[in-house]
Amino acid sequence: xxxxxxxxxxxxxxxxxxxxxxxxxxxxxxxxxxxxxxxxxxxxxxxxxxxxxxxxxxxxxxxxxxxxxxxxxxxxxxxxxxxxxxxxxxxxxxxxxxxxxxxxxxxxxxxxxxxxxxxxxxxxxxxxxxxxxxxxxxxxxxxxxxxxxxxxxxxxxxxxxxxxxxxxxxxxxxxxxxxxxxxxxxxxxxxxxxxxxxxxxxxxxxxxxxxxxxxxxxxxxxxxxxxxxxxxxxxxxxxxxxxxxxxxxxxxxxxxxxxxxxxxxxxxxxxxxxxxxxxxxxxxxxxxxxxxxxxxxxxxxxxxxxxxxxxxxxxxxxxxxxxxxxxxxxxxxxxxxxxxxxxxxxxxxxxxxxxxxxxxxxxxxxxxxxxxxxxxxxxxxxxxxxxxxxxxxxxxxxxxxxxxxxxxxxxxxxxxxxxxxxxxxxxxxxxxxxxxxxxxxxxxxxxxxxxxxxxxxxxxxxxxxxxxxxxxxxxxxxxxxxxxxxxxxxxxxxxxxxxxxxxxxxxxxxxxxxxxxxxxxxxxxxxxxxxxxxxx
Ligand code: PEP
Ligand code: MG
Numbered sequence: 001x002x003x004x005x006x007x008x009x010x011x012x013x014x015x016x017x018x019x020x021x022x023x024x025x026x027x028x029x030x031x032x033x034x035x036x037x038x039x040x041x042x043x044x045x046x047x048x049x050x051x052x053x054x055x056x057x058x059x060x061x062x063x064x065x066x067x068x069x070x071x072x073x074x075x076x077x078x079x080x081x082x083x084x085x086x087x088x089x090x091x092x093x094x095x096x097x098x099x100x101x102x103x104x105x106x107x108x109x110x111x112x113x114x115x116x117x118x119x120x121x122x123x124x125x126x127x128x129x130x131x132x133x134x135x136x137x138x139x140x141x142x143x144x145x146x147x148x149x150x151x152x153x154x155x156x157x158x159x160x161x162x163x164x165x166x167x168x169x170x171x172x173x174x175x176x177x178x179x180x181x182x183x184x185x186x187x188x189x190x191x192x193x194x195x196x197x198x199x200x201x202x203x204x205x206x207x208x209x210x211x212x213x214x215x216x217x218x219x220x221x222x223x224x225x226x227x228x229x230x231x232x233x234x235x236x237x238x239x240x241x242x243x244x245x246x247x248x249x250x251x252x253x254x255x256x257x258x259x260x261x262x263x264x265x266x267x268x269x270x271x272x273x274x275x276x277x278x279x280x281x282x283x284x285x286x287x288x289x290x291x292x293x294x295x296x297x298x299x300x301x302x303x304x305x306x307x308x309x310x311x312x313x314x315x316x317x318x319x320x321x322x323x324x325x326x327x328x329x330x331x332x333x334x335x336x337x338x339x340x341x342x343x344x345x346x347x348x349x350x351x352x353x354x355x356x357x358x359x360x361x362x363x364x365x366x367x368x369x370x371x372x373x374x375x376x377x378x379x380x381x382x383x384x385x386x387x388x389x390x391x392x393x394x395x396x397x398x399x400x401x402x403x404x405x406x407x408x409x410x411x412x413x414x415x416x417x418x419x420x421x422x423x424x425x426x427x428x429x430x431x432x433x434x435x436x437x438x439x440x441x442x443x444x445x446x447x448x449x450x451x452x453x454x455x456x457x458x459x460x461x462x463x464x465x466x467x468x469x470x471x472x473x474x475x476x477x478x479x480x481x482x483x484x485x486x487x488x489x490x491x492x493x494x495x496x497x498x499x500x501x502x503x504x505x506x507x508x509x510x511x512x513x514x515x516x517x518x519x520x521x522x523x524x525x526x527x528x529x530x531x532x533x534x535x536x
């Protein structure tokens with residue numbers, strides 16, 4: 001039995017098998033003099049594996065984002081089964097006596113250049129696809145990516161760090177915990193763990209030989225216990241069962257009101273990252289969706305999700321929530337959330353850089369596609385829209401003008417939509433300080449305390465070295481929240497909180513005293529918060 005200590009970012013107990021996740025950063029090496037037959041067999045095997053992965057991704061995408069989005073995986077499957085592609089790889093292995101990885105990389109480059117040289121725009125776009133499928137084969141050959149332990153459905157994913165674009169691709173039905181060497185409690189892996197309601201640890205120094213071993217994640221004490229002895233296994237199985245019992249007890253609060261003993265009410269909504277999370281929101285009795293992080297639709301894709309794909313996702317959530325409010329936040333990409341096809345330049349200071357609404361206003365075609373999709377989906381439920389990273393009234397006016405343009409275009413096309421509520425996120429000190437002005441422009445505010453704290457305290461939310469002074473209860477942040485609530489209410493604007501602070505039960509009373517109208521939290525926190533509110 002070996003114990004590795006770390007910091008817990010979401011509590012709970014998980015008992016399962018370690019699945020080591022390796023990043024695919026290393027370059028493909030050309031190894032000369034390989035046995036051609038063996039390399040060809042490796043290649044055939046990797047193609048089979050890739051086809052199986054793509055088949056699974058197709059099924060997953062079909063249920064999560066719909067047919068149009070899933071089709072890409074089918075197209076990728078056809079690409080690697082193409083005779084010319086296979087012959088090209090085999091020819092390079094034979095004629096140059098090189099390893100399969102190198103032959104695949106060469107073929108990929110050749111095909112991509114060929115596609116890029118074509119006149120047809122659609123065919124030029126296939127260059128990215130051929131690179132993507134080839135990388136998949138190379139990763140399989142190199143044993144990179146998530147190393148699935150065959151036949152195991154309880155995986156503890158252990159990694160140096162995980163980017164949102166990586167977690168989004170995982171088969172989450174099998175993941176019961178995340179453990180990372182780096183990362184912070186505000187990182188998106190931590191947020192994802194909370195959404196999935198699974199224990200997660202950061203800052204764990206683990207050796208690589210733990211792959212495939214049985215392990216326990218103690219999300220209370222912050223420990224990863226590898227190859228536990230019988231005594232530990234028994235103790236933790238008991239603890240896990242107790243945790244489950246507690247969750248069951250909380251289920252009894254379903255259907256009850258979020259009301260204090262003295263009769264004050266507050267809305268409890270859920271934060272979600274995709275269509276499948278809406279189920280978790282409903283299971284935990286969320287009154288609505290307070291934050292739909294729409295960028296996850298973009299991160300889960302190899303190219304810009306089309307209007308129809310987005311429409312499908314927004315409509316599914318709106319319908320699933322059956323008339324309950326669904327607040328869709330427009331694209332908040334950049335900083336720690338990167339998608340290669342956006343072609344964003346490397347920045348010295350990404351958190352303060354080209355991200356979120358700044359990208360949308362510079363690339364109106366991307367923004368308008370999303371707005372059209374949201375407006376079209378508004379016919380299927382109770383959708384609101386909100387905009388991230390706002391710093392000025394001028395921005396909000398520009399956004400409103402673009403929204404009006406999109407509505408005009410829809411009208412001209414005879415496509416119906418509703419006049420939905422619009423809101424802004426208050427997540428920069430600038431927005432908080434001018435919230436009296438902003439309140440005149442919109443219907444609601446949602447305070448993003450993760451970024452608001454980061455910018456107010458001038459502490460990068462991802463920087464582990466500064467985690468000890470990232471004081472979530474800092475009076476500056478709490479004063480700003482109170483100020484935003486007062487300014488909002490003075491101008492008929494309701495005010496919610498959707499950052500992680502919303503689920504901090506030490507502050508629930510304070511938020512209610514301030515008059516906060518809504519708290520939007522990871523689905524797993526809703527019933528716990530309801531219990532707290534009913535005790536106040
Ligand atoms: C926030 O900043 O508090 C927020 C909710 O947005 P995100 O965590 O996605 O940046
Ligand atoms: Mg934010």
